[in-house]
Amino acid sequence: MAGRWIETWDPEDETFWREKGERVARRNLWFSVLSEHIGFSIWTLWSVMVLFMGPEYGIDPAGKFFLISTATLVGALVRVPYTFAVARFGGRNWTIFSAVSLLVPTLAAFWVMEPGTSYGTFVAVAALTGIGGGNFASSMTNINAFFPLRQKGWALGLNAGGGNIGVPVVQLVGLLVIGTLGASHPRIVLGVYLPLIVLAAVCAALYMDNLRPVKNDTGAALEAVRDPHTWVMSVLYIGTFGSFIGYSFAFGLVLQTQFGRTPLQAASLTFIGPLLGSLIRPVGGRLADRYGGARITLATFVAMAAATGVVIHASGAASLPVFLTGFTALFVLTGLGNGSTYKMIPGIFHTKALARGLDGEAAAARGRRLSGAAMGLIGAVGALGGLAINLAFRQSFQVSGTGTAAFWSFLAFYGVCSTLTWAVYLRRPAPVPARAQLGYAEV
Incomplete structure (x- = not known):
């Protein structure tokens, strides 16, 4: 199985897709989801570990927010090299390696998770869990290459959503342990994940494939960096995925x-x-496939601003039921936005290829080439939004003892994202040749 490489791959060819491609792509998708799911659980592990850290640990709320911020930061930074690793080593091979590497932060946390451990040690171990965040970038880049443009919204939404479910699952494991044994047994949570990590690696080795045509393209990476749409989408992804991961880390605290x-x-x-935000992410992709990613993304940001207003009101009134209602709505909306923004990325670059006069497979190939290069950067910048949210909460609680000031800043940012989406992709779609059949409003 070590030589499991597919030499040719053309998902836009409907005959190839029907006779062979779809079956292979879906098989790789399911096992990619499994590995990414475990990666998300390990990345967000410290959102659960801090719930076990009572007064005997001697760490105040600001210190706990910094712990989870450290994991968020590292997870964002490693997304860039993880993106390019797929082409360098193969999607299957890198999935095996990235899954096995999750044993390092899990075993490290198992070793240090007890009162009396120095705060610096906790910070270092929390940083190690950041590698779980890199799994998302390599997984999305890999699956992006397997599917045709017409199904990318669904496939990438499902891949991301299945991975994101790792966040509520690790929190449910933590709840089960705390509810049955109390808050003094964090190592049980870690012990649950050790065999699951091994399972993900074994399944990747047995059932996934490498695509020979997928190669690193320095020229594409540089072109994606220079393209303003890469940076516009990075900002929008901060608002969707950055919000999801930042809130996931911080909610319990x-x-x-x-x-x-x-x-x-x-x-x-x-x-x-x-959980709700993860489950609805493929729905965001499906809606974007049908109505256009830009339209769904704009509606999502407007609704997120409204939900944030509810949370601000509840925070000031100290109303937990209203706070939970508003916060849960935010999670659901971030899931919808996650799916729609990832539909937009390949669509944007395909549209630009058509505008250059390319068509058919030439346009599709250029779109895949540039969108694959852009996804790693967009994913990394977007994940930094989670860091910003954690740091905003830390500052807000340090100064005022509540998160209200942080929520006001989030509300302002969602306003910026709404305006940006409308101005760039909906207000005045860029002219393209008639044969393009696609405007930015439909991406």
């Missing part, structure tokens, strides 16, 4: 710090939002 919830009470609530 906000409930404990602002609303005085116990670890068990917080754990019993934190998984709901990330």
